[in-house]
Amino acid sequence: MTLEVAMAARAGQLALDVQFASSAAVTALFGPSGAGKTSVLNAIAGLLTPSRGRIVADGTVFWDAAGVNVPPHERRVGYVFQEGRLLPHLDVRVNLLYGRFFRRAAERSRDFDAVVSLLDLAHLLERRPRHLSGGEKQRVAIGRALLASPRLLLMDEPLASLDAPRKSEILYYIERLRDETRVPIVYVSHSVEEVVRLADTVVRMEAGRVVEAGPIFGRLEGGAVVETRVASHDLAWGLTRLAFAGGELYAADVDALVGERVRVRIRAQDVSLAVSRPSGVSMLNILEATVRSLDGSAGASVDVRLELAGAELLARVTRKSASELGIEPGKRVFALIKSVAIDRLSVGYA
């Protein structure tokens, strides 16, 4: 499934001019509030009409300035809104079945009971939306979108209105969804943690424009994301050994089983560089890497992009050190990462 968006539109004060394509299982639209992320989702869903451009999903042209405009109810996109938007006059069961009712039997790809058990909704079915907690509302909203048998699932900051424990609860369900249902998801968020945990492709937006679009690994602002697998737990020291193509990393006590995939975000400022293998340092994580490029030559610091067997890392060092160590593209270096600097919050299960 491929999604192609090229559109210009006015949304309130904002002039949108957005272009990206993605065939990832989860595409994140990432950026600060007011960047126009929700407007892009609305245009994909048909709730906002662009002024020019073209929106194609799964080979179906949803909208084209040349005169195609599939109405929202025929697009078959499931939309999970930030504030749930459950129908207040209907109970949870009818809310869940609402979208399903409008699909022909042949298009109904989801089994009601399977969705109810995937999202643990069985005990809520007879309730009215008013008597649900924030997290329960979002689970029902996700189930309702799924049961409409969408070709594409749009999620607009589904965790924004929830407190921290609810957030991680819903995040867990969204992960199950991604891994078990195979419906591609476009996920809008301004939270790095959510994006790292869920997304494969990131479209970074600012002030109505796409700043950067591509695979998540190695590309997140101010750092890099590395996908690893839990190799072993070292109970004596409270450490977890994480293996990936470029080597091994130690992280403090990661809450995952051996063999599980874990995404780690490593911030650029937590990575130092050495030109020879250092000894007598406290850092556990020392990885050999090749310098690929240097960016941001203005100012005192420079971001050095490193490559290690397919994975990428970003190191922020002073321009003075970079110059004195002779760091340039192609050079072999050692990256020193503080194991404790691996952000627990951003450790995700993939």
Add this chain to the structure above:
Amino acid sequence: MTAAELDIVLLSLKVAFWAMLGTLPVALVLAFWLARREFPGKALVDGVINLPLVLPPVVTGYLLLLTFGRNGAIGAFLEQHLGITFAFRWSGAALAAAVMGLPLAVRAMRQAIEAIDRRLEDAAATLGASPPWILLTVSLPLAVPGILNGLLLSFARSLGEFGATITFVSSIPGETQTLPLAIYNFTQVPGGDSAAWRLCVLSIALSLGALVLSEWLARAARHRVHA
């Protein structure tokens, strides 16, 4: 209550009921139109609907007589082609009451429709509901408390209608003489005081009953929609 009094009460209820029922589709369409569409002359349409509120009822009644009377443009057409007569019939009393109550009904329904969260309609659209289905399963159910309120206002207004009715269909006992008209009639004849007084008490009881019922229904409907 005497048999004659009972007849008057039943006639009043019949007139008010049919006025309310006839108002429903017209008021609903007008309310949706005014709440959801922008068009040139909207203020004028709004004004015309509200005219019966400010016009002397006798003017409304006279205009009805001119258009729906036997020689009126619409009245003559209806009588010749459809066999429907309003002039000097109870149906004419219902028509007069409906016209007088229409602005109240439209206002209540329009407010309810304007209060509907449009984002819920968007959500229904993404779930596959076409505009008619959205209207049927989201917009109308959410507007039900306002719609009921509008209907009951129309009903209550009909029970009290006097000026337009007496001008349009006169005060014919057993046909167009509703409670207010009968009361007026008794006050105009010598020795009719006690009969008028008895009807006044009935009128108060009826109106109070309608108001209590409307409050109860509105509360039940709100509970259904927002619970």
